[in-house]
Amino acid sequence: MKPFNKVEFSFPSNSVNEGFARAAVSAFLSQLDPTVADLTDLKTAVSEAVTNAIVHGYRDKIGFVYISVKLFENGKAVVRVRDKGCGIPNIEEAMEPLFTTGGEERAGLGFAVMQSFCDCVRVTSAVGRGTAVTLTKYFEARE
Template sequence: MKKTNSMKLQFVSRSANEGFARTAVSGFLASLDPTVEELADIKTAVSEAVTNCIVHAYADRIGIVYIAADLYADGRVVIRIRDKGCGIPDVEKAMEPLFTTGGEDRAGLGFAVMQSLMDKVRVRSQVGKGTTVTLERRIESRGDQNDRDTE
């Protein structure tokens, strides 16, 4: 399917920038006219992925968080959140609910939350080189919804 728009963004891994990431991604998605629920779900998933970069990937230092997003003609949104941090030794284990390496103040639900809000979540990681989380969701066209409501 053909891309209709793309954006790239990078920022330092400070917790204050998590809100910036949410706002930037939601602004980029505005052209799709998402519902409040769709937008809230995507913003939450982005927040979880960015927070993982800040808390886990760069736990002992400041690094760069990269976000790239693509919009497709079929209404799909694909967002990649990437870091060049410590990497995840066991991605499958890290994606288990309640698993965390962030200490007792972390719930270990980040990946579970992402999976519950998005159509697809993929995680690729290499120890010492970083992690890429790919979030995918289809935004229902308001026109499509209106057509269904009148049938």
């Protein structure tokens, strides 16, 4: 199925841009006339993925974060958050609740949050090349 609408944008991994990314995705999704709950869920998941790209992907440097949002006729929204940072050596381990390489400041729950708020979370990564997180959510049809 082809998306009926899509948007792509990128920004440097300054932490101030996390709020922009979340708001931009949210503004684009509003054309699906989402419930507040559904919209909040996906915004929260996007926020976690973007924060990971900024904090972990580009640990002590600045690089670009790439976002695409695709909307489908059946109410499906697919958000892809990609970085060209350090990559994840073991994706399965990284996605386990409470696993973190971020030390005391991080709870290790970002992927768990993404999974609980989305219908599907897919992660691909290559060490030294970067990471892509694809978040899929089906929005309730509204009359």
